[in-house]
Amino acid sequence: MRQFSYSRPTALSDAWDDFEHARYLAGGTNLVDLMKSDVERPNHVIDLNSLPLNKVEELPDGRLRLGALVTNADTAAHPLVTERYPLLASAILAGASPQIRNRATNGGNLNQRTRCHYFYDPDMACNKRSPGTGCSAKGGRNRIMAILGTSEACIATFPSDMCVALAALNATVTLAGSQGERSVAFRDYHRLPGDQPWQDNILLPGEIVTSIDLPALSFGPHYTYLKIRDRLSFAFAIVSVAVGLQMESDVIQKAHIALGGVGTKPWCVPEAEALLEGKTPSLSLFRDTAECLLRGAVTDRDNAAKLRLAPRVIMRALSQAADGTPQSQTYKSIS
Amino acid sequence: MTDLSVARPCRLEINGKSYVADLPPCVTLLDLLRERLDLTGTKKGCDHGQCGACTVLVDGKRVKSCLIFAVSIPDAKVITIEGLGSEGHLHPMQQAFIDRDAFQCGYCTPGQIMSAIALLEEGHTQSREEIREFMSGNLCRCGAYNGIIDAIEQVIAQQQKNRTGEAA
DSSP: OOOOEEEOOSSOOSGGGGSSSEEEESSOTTHHHHHHTTSOOOSEEEEOTTSSOOOEEEOTTSOEEEETTSBHHHHHHOHHHHHHOHHHHHHHHHSSOHHHHHHOBHHHHHHOOOOOTTTTOTTSOBTTTSTTSOBSSTTSSOTTSOSBSOOSSOOOOOOOSHHHHHHHTTOEEEEEETTEEEEEEGGGTBOOOTTOTTOOBOOOTTOEEEEEEEOSOOOTTOEEEEEEESSSSSOOEEEEEEEEEEEETTEEEEEEEEEESSBSSOBOOHHHHHHHTTBOOOHHHHHHHHHHHTTTOOOOSSOHHHHHHHHHHHHHHHHHHHHTOOOOSSSOOOO | OOOTTOOEEEEEEETTEEEEEEEOTTOBHHHIIIIISOOTTSOOSSSSSSSOTTEEEETTEEEEGGGSBGGGSTTEEEEOGGGSSBTTBOOHHHHHHHHTTOOSSOSSHHHHHHHHHHHHHHTOOSSHHHHHHHTTTSOOTTOOHHHHHHHHHHHHHHHHHHHHHHHO
């Protein structure tokens, strides 16, 4: 690993600007790996772990605030999360491994980089890692790559499970930097690659995520996180679906849906969610919803299977949510 | 200009002993244990957080020591495989791995055992499926998975028996 200097401030400072190429460190489960792979080459690491961002708190308006430095494991096990947001707990437990979740933080989960093989190999062309070099994934071995939100410059998938649930839940992200604080809708936090795929999100230089706020809403048992992958545990999604339905008797009042594994960011289509509202669950309705969610999908050499698999996973997830039988992340058979 | 090789203070408690030194910030907890402290029981498998061979406990939580800069966990209490049991007395999980033939080559075993001990603390042990899922961060190239789960179940059974004994 390349040498770097290290600091650990107790308050957010403008240390960022003092270095040619600084990186923030939280849990390190992605950054340290990227540094070992020579993909990230910071000359200075600013360790955020002494900042007071490690609480889960109820806000006066009923929302739940997840501190950026709370670990994924502690978030998934927090009583207020398991009670009110089992969809989020389920998605977190579907990702990574217990050891990773014990270190990885909520803020870090948002800011993790793609697991595109070409991004991880400094000898390959990659616009996300080395702007202007081209995209080796297009026309390459791209079975795991995205089919939605891609561009000529990049087809890398955003890898998080947690973020798929946060997108479905319509969370809000709070950011802080030298310009002060601001909040953005979670669905607007990640960027489409366009012609600047090296910018994964809207963070400004030096800015950090301070919290993720969850709106006060409840699906009862009408939720699921269904994740399909190459092996049953500790693998990234090929296709995943987070669904939460607000139902009254047999009628869907409001639908929350996001897709993982298929998009360059957590994938939401408000028109697809609107299709479900005021309707009674049925397979034909779910088929239309899947079609709407996947509209505009573009496949490449090896990933056309995702476009055949995704509608089935979406329809199954919608059925699970409507039936109130959420997918277990321990018992892997799919109802 | 910042000196990039500047060492930083590192203070840890490792297997009950205090460790204080100045370290380059790029030294991982795994490399500190193996290369500087001769605690080679903790293994380097993939060095990328995928295999679990480097699993240790930091403040009671199981983590992958290959993905942690040693300077970034000030005053943490670290337990490695060398910190289990005592001379002539294996930790029950170590004994269970022997009893249940839970390894072949043994390279993943220290990580498996550290992970299994944390698993019991976490309580994700309601069924073989749950144990399997919550041990998924530890890969075994020899495929001794059934023996590993048998070993964990043996320790759970012992603990339950001990508890029943105490109650009686």
